[in-house]
Amino acid sequence: MAVVQNKKYSFALMLTWAFLVVWLLVAAFPFLWTLWGSFKVEGDFFSKADWARALTGELTQVETGGVFTGAGYEGAWIKEEFWKAALNTLIMSVCVVTVSLTLGTLGGYALSRSTYRYAFWLLLIALIFRAMPPITLVSGYLLPFYEWNLWGHLPTAIIVLVAINQPFTLWMLTSFFKNIPKDLDESAMVDGCTPFQAFRHVIIPVMWPGVITTGLFSFLLAYNDFAVTAMLLSKENQTMVPKIASFLGTTQTKGNVMFAVSSVVSVTAPLFVLVLFFQRQIVSGLTAGAVKG
Amino acid sequence: MKHKTFFWFMIPSLLAMLLFIAMPIVSVLIQSVYAPHEQVIVEVENCGPFGCETSTAVDQDATRELREAEPLGRFVGNDIYTDRNHLATSQVGAAWSSSTGIGDFISKLLNLPFYGALLFTLTYTAVVTPMALLFGFVIALAVNTLPKLLKGPMIFFSLLPMIVTPLIGALILFWMIDARGVLGSFIQWIANDPDLSLKASTPLTWAMLMVYGIWSSAPFAFVVYYAGLQTVPDDTLESAMIDGATPFERIRYVVLPHLLPLTTFMALIKIMDNFRVFEPIVSFNAAAHAQSLSYFIFNDLGGETQLLSSSAATSVLTIIGVSILLSPVLVRTWRDYGKS
Numbered sequence: 001m002a003v004v005q006n007k008k009y010s011f012a013l014m015l016t017w018a019f020l021v022v023w024l025l026v027a028a029f030p031f032l033w034t035l036w037g038s039f040k041v042e043g044d045f046f047s048k049a050d051w052a053r054a055l056t057g058e059l060t061q062v063e064t065g066g067v068f069t070g071a072g073y074e075g076a077w078i079k080e081e082f083w084k085a086a087l088n089t090l091i092m093s094v095c096v097v098t099v100s101l102t103l104g105t106l107g108g109y110a111l112s113r114s115t116y117r118y119a120f121w122l123l124l125i126a127l128i129f130r131a132m133p134p135i136t137l138v139s140g141y142l143l144p145f146y147e148w149n150l151w152g153h154l155p156t157a158i159i160v161l162v163a164i165n166q167p168f169t170l171w172m173l174t175s176f177f178k179n180i181p182k183d184l185d186e187s188a189m190v191d192g193c194t195p196f197q198a199f200r201h202v203i204i205p206v207m208w209p210g211v212i213t214t215g216l217f218s219f220l221l222a223y224n225d226f227a228v229t230a231m232l233l234s235k236e237n238q239t240m241v242p243k244i245a246s247f248l249g250t251t252q253t254k255g256n257v258m259f260a261v262s263s264v265v266s267v268t269a270p271l272f273v274l275v276l277f278f279q280r281q282i283v284s285g286l287t288a289g290a291v292k293g
Numbered sequence: 294m295k296h297k298t299f300f301w302f303m304i305p306s307l308l309a310m311l312l313f314i315a316m317p318i319v320s321v322l323i324q325s326v327y328a329p330h331e332q333v334i335v336e337v338e339n340c341g342p343f344g345c346e347t348s349t350a351v352d353q354d355a356t357r358e359l360r361e362a363e364p365l366g367r368f369v370g371n372d373i374y375t376d377r378n379h380l381a382t383s384q385v386g387a388a389w390s391s392s393t394g395i396g397d398f399i400s401k402l403l404n405l406p407f408y409g410a411l412l413f414t415l416t417y418t419a420v421v422t423p424m425a426l427l428f429g430f431v432i433a434l435a436v437n438t439l440p441k442l443l444k445g446p447m448i449f450f451s452l453l454p455m456i457v458t459p460l461i462g463a464l465i466l467f468w469m470i471d472a473r474g475v476l477g478s479f480i481q482w483i484a485n486d487p488d489l490s491l492k493a494s495t496p497l498t499w500a501m502l503m504v505y506g507i508w509s510s511a512p513f514a515f516v517v518y519y520a521g522l523q524t525v526p527d528d529t530l531e532s533a534m535i536d537g538a539t540p541f542e543r544i545r546y547v548v549l550p551h552l553l554p555l556t557t558f559m560a561l562i563k564i565m566d567n568f569r570v571f572e573p574i575v576s577f578n579a580a581a582h583a584q585s586l587s588y589f590i591f592n593d594l595g596g597e598t599q600l601l602s603s604s605a606a607t608s609v610l611t612i613i614g615v616s617i618l619l620s621p622v623l624v625r626t627w628r629d630y631g632k633s
Binding site: 009012013016017019020024026027028030031033034037045046048049054066084087102103104106107109110111113114115116119123124126127128129130131132133134135136137138139140141142143144147156160162163164165166170195199223224226227230231233244245248260261264267268272273274275276279282283285287 | 294295296298302303305306307309310312313314316317318319320324364365398431432434435436438439445447448449450451452453454455456457459460461464465467468469471473474475477478479486509512513516517520521540565568569571572575576578586587590591593594595599601604605607610611612615616618619623625627
């Protein structure tokens with residue numbers, strides 16, 4: 001009897017692992033495929049004759065003399081000035097993360113320590129704000145921004161992204177601060193600290209794990225944004241994601257698709273590194289709100 | 294915490310949200326009831342040797358003056374809401390009275406751009422949310438059986454579809470599904486139809502977008518369920534086992550009830566995220582077959598002439614839609630708070 005059951009279980013286990021292999025392929029294969037293909041010419045990556053050419057690179061060999069070519073990267077980064085967009089993205093993400101964490105830690109700390117009803121209402125309003133698609137707000141920005149000449153500049157997009165990011169940051173940090181025992185800052189205030197001093201000397205030293213996790217998600221929001229940056233930035237100030245979208249508009253010219261492919265790989269690479277180093281924090285951040293209820 | 298201290302701590306964050314979330318909502322509301330000024334037309338009389346004739350011309354100066362004096366435009370009330378591109382009340386009325394049956398009426402309704410976008414958005418939300426949760430749950434159960442050494446790398450690769458920029462994740466899939474790409478060729482080979490193109494058919498485009506949606510949101514469900522699985526109490530599982538429960542029964546009667554609160558939480562987050570579906574439509578270049586509400590707004594804003602009033606009206610309708618979707622949760626949260 002036990003043997004029969006064992007057999008049944010090991011069959012189920014095999015099935016489970018087969019499923020996992022399939023999922024692994026589904027999750028990771030597209031990235032590897034695109035990475036490999038980005039070093040080929042368009043005729044190979046989009047081959048009419050045979051899909052396997054993207055692997056072997058026959059046309060790449062004919063056109064460039066080697067099996068791999070960096071032509072897509074060269075064209076995107078140098079000819080189309082993708083480096084400028086990368087620089088803009090870097091500036092924007094760093095600023096968005098710094099500013100939204102500064103505002104968010106202050107607000108989140110206050111929300112976690114307040115026992116009044118309005119703190120709850122603020123969090124509820126933040127939840128409603130979090131639910132609104134950012135693009136609905138964009139149509140509200142355009143007219144005032146044109147009027148006041150704010151449209152098109154990087155700082156404008158930064159402050160807008162900070163604001164859109166606030167509801168999420170507040171929720172996340174409030175739940176982190178609630179885990180820091182109240183006694184810590186209360187005893188500091190009993191000893192004569194003002195609330196700001198208590199925050200500065202007692203809370204700030206112990207808040208970093210939560211702040212780093214929240215910062216990761218703020219970074220992802222700024223880095224991945226398309227709706228706001230595409231509508232609010234002028235062509236010179238474009239960040240990477242809208243820049244790639246603009247490559248797509250001009251794909252008719254031969255070779256330009258490969259610009260888009262190579263820049264897609266360039267945008268994905270830093271995210272890979274991010275997940276590699278901060279996997280634990282990302283997982284804990286995703287589950288923070290949920291598992292505690 | 295005292296009111297005053299609370300206020301000083303909150304003020305920067307509040308100000309940011311007030312200026313860039315609350316005010317734009319007001320701004321959108323106002324814009325949606327104004328339309329751009331029409332050009333000022335003047336009648337000019339040209340008298341020649343064969344008599345006089347009147348013709349009309351655009352008075353450029355007067356037009357510019359009027360537009361500068363009132364940049365918002367002219368007040369039109371709810372005209373924009375009821376026009377053909379939004380709620381299309383008169384078209385809906387006409388379709389209702391001329392339709393032969395309910396099916397005919399619905400197909401007429403879906404030809405109107407706003408209702409088409411609404412239907413796609415709702416279908417996408419209704420299909421992707423439960424599918425992604427289910428898929429994530431199965432992955433979590435499967436990963437939980439793995440030896441410890443393999444779990445880390447598995448989680449790493451599983452996170453990728455979710456972390457990557459939506460526009461870019463969708464593009465990567467789109468290039469593979471292209472008729473000349475690897476998945477496209479594979480599908481042609483399966484279907485035995487060398488001319489099959491997923492991009493050309495509306496149902497296949499919808500399916501493609503939803504597959505992308507599930508691909509990109511299953512990892513979130515997986516991670517949360519996986520964390521939840523670690524908190525399932527061992528003694529309950531053990532006593533179920535002693536009572537003779539099969540693995541399936543253990544999942545059904547012990548694990549699932551334990552994970553139910555997580556499911557509600559994730560469903561809420563995923564409904565909010567899926568309702569704003571937008572980037573994949575840009576990446577898949579699918580606007581001809583599928584438009585979402587967000588894409589509809591983007592399209593109005595991005596054209597040659599920006600249709601600010603039209604996009605504002607769609608935005609207001611979208612915000613109303615979000616509030617309706619969220620209302621059960623809000624009411625529940627409010628009640629729970631009232632109890633405690």
